[in-house]
Amino acid sequence: MRIALGADHRGYHLKERLKAYLTANGHEVLDCGSVSDRACDYPDYAVPVCLKVTRGQADRGILMCGSGIGMTITANKVTGIRAALCHDELTAEISRRHNDANVLCLPADLVSEDLVRRMVDVWLTTPFDGGRHARRVRKLMAAERHLCRKAKAPPEGGRGREAEETPAEG
Numbered sequence: 337m338r339i340a341l342g343a344d345h346r347g348y349h350l351k352e353r354l355k356a357y358l359t360a361n362g363h364e365v366l367d368c369g370s371v372s373d374r375a376c377d378y379p380d381y382a383v384p385v386c387l388k389v390t391r392g393q394a395d396r397g398i399l400m401c402g403s404g405i406g407m408t409i410t411a412n413k414v415t416g417i418r419a420a421l422c423h424d425e426l427t428a429e430i431s432r433r434h435n436d437a438n439v440l441c442l443p444a445d446l447v448s449e450d451l452v453r454r455m456v457d458v459w460l461t462t463p464f465d466g467g468r469h470a471r472r473v474r475k476l477m478a479a480e481r482h483l484c485r486k487a488k489a490p491p492e493g494g495r496g497r498e499a500e501e502t503p504a505e506g
Contacts (some may be wrong), residue, residue, distance in 0.1 A: 337363050337395045337412050338364045338383040338395045338396075339395065339398060340365075340366040340368055340398070340406075341354065341398050341400075341462075342368040342381035342398075342400070343370055344377065344381060344407075345374055346369060346400075346444050347399075347401045347407075348370050348372060348373040350442070350444040350449065351367070351370075351400050354400075354453075354456065358456070362502075363460075368384040368385045369394075371373040378399075378406040378407050380409075382406075382410035386414035386417045386439060387414065387440050390414060390416040396437040396459075396460070397440070398439070399441045399442070401441075402445040402446075404442055404444075407421075407441045415484055416438075418435055418473070418476070419438075421443070422441070422442065422455055422459070423446065423447060424455065425455055426478055428456075428462070429459070431459065432463065432464060433462055434465065435469070435473065436473050440456065440459050481483075
């Protein structure tokens, strides 16, 4: 399986260890950064991973930051992405079975490396159940398409200049 990985500075070391683990288990890894534990911005790595998934260059994506929250929020802004923040094997399994998650987000500061490996193994091997869950995912994707067409411009007010910067595309 082709897996795109991305992490900010807080997830960098976990990403490097996970990259080695995945490669040793026969997966092709596309490393979208970061390249060090120097402070950086999570959207700069979440967006390229998600674009690789939506463009078919990767089968799935895995994102890591300190809490996993920033990566999850960013990933779910990309049309076609169903990112799930998981903390254990059950949430990893359910994200695949029920939600057909195509991006796994991990909290590098909150879970052990051993647990991460177990979650990733479960997430990569769990199929989507389909059935009633497929109906729900279709509704989710239809809502995304409808809402993205309607959103022409960001709302005025309440946004600082930093929030308006566009993340780098990879």
